[in-house]
Amino acid sequence: MPQITVDYSASLEDAFDRHGFALAxxxxxxxxxxxxxxxxxxxFRRTEDTVVGADTAGHAVVxxxxxxxxxxxxxxxxxxxxxxxxxxxxxxxxxxxxxxHVSAEVRDLDPSYRKFEx
Numbered sequence: 234m235p236q237i238t239v240d241y242s243a244s245l246e247d248a249f250d251r252h253g254f255a256l257a258x259x260x261x262x263x264x265x266x267x268x269x270x271x272x273x274x275x276x277f278r279r280t281e282d283t284v285v286g287a288d289t290a291g292h293a294v295v296x297x298x299x300x301x302x303x304x305x306x307x308x309x310x311x312x313x314x315x316x317x318x319x320x321x322x323x324x325x326x327x328x329x330x331x332x333x334h335v336s337a338e339v340r341d342l343d344p345s346y347r348k349f350e351x
Contacts, residue, residue, distance in 0.1 A: 234342065235268050236300040237275040242283045242293040244331055249295065251277050254324035258297075258317065265313045266305055266339075285334065293328060295321055297337040303344070310339040 237258065241249055259273035285292040297317050301310075317337035327333060 234272050234300070234302050234346070234348070235262055235266070235274070236342065237262075237273065238298045238300075239275060239277045239295065240280055240298075241277065241295045243279050243281050244283070244293045244328060245295065245325060245333075246279065248293075248326040248328045250324045254320060257320050257324070261316045261320065262299070262313065265316060266301055266309055268301070285332075291330065291332060292334060293331045294334045295325055295336070297321070299337070299339045300342045300346075301339060302346070303341040305339075305341075313339050 237255075239251070239254075241251075255275040255277075258275065259270055262268045262273055263270050280294070282289075283292055283294050285294070299313065299317070305313075314337045317339075318335055321335045321337070325333065325335070
């Protein structure tokens with residue numbers, strides 16, 4: 234915990250500083266949500282196809298999902314979500330000819346969540 238997943242359009246491959254974003258995000262999660270830095274795990278999933286409305290071209294999407302153990306207030310979740318969006322603004326360059334759509338959500342992990350480290 235936290236489990237962080239970042240889906241991003243393939244068209245952003247060279248415009249998205251993923252490593253820098255993950256490091257900045259981990260620091261933000263520690264500060265805002267009282268997580269431990271060593272527990273922060275971010276996975277990036279490149280998506281080949283993006284469709285927005287009726288358009289099959291001209292758009293790029295980045296969506297971040299943060300799963301945290303239950304117990305954070307809604308105010309903490311909102312603050313963290315807003316911080317994620319701001320971090321994306323600084324780590325994703327605007328690609329020429331693309332409309333960028335950035336979003337984030339913080340959710341509680343299901344009570345069934347378990348982990349194993351070896």
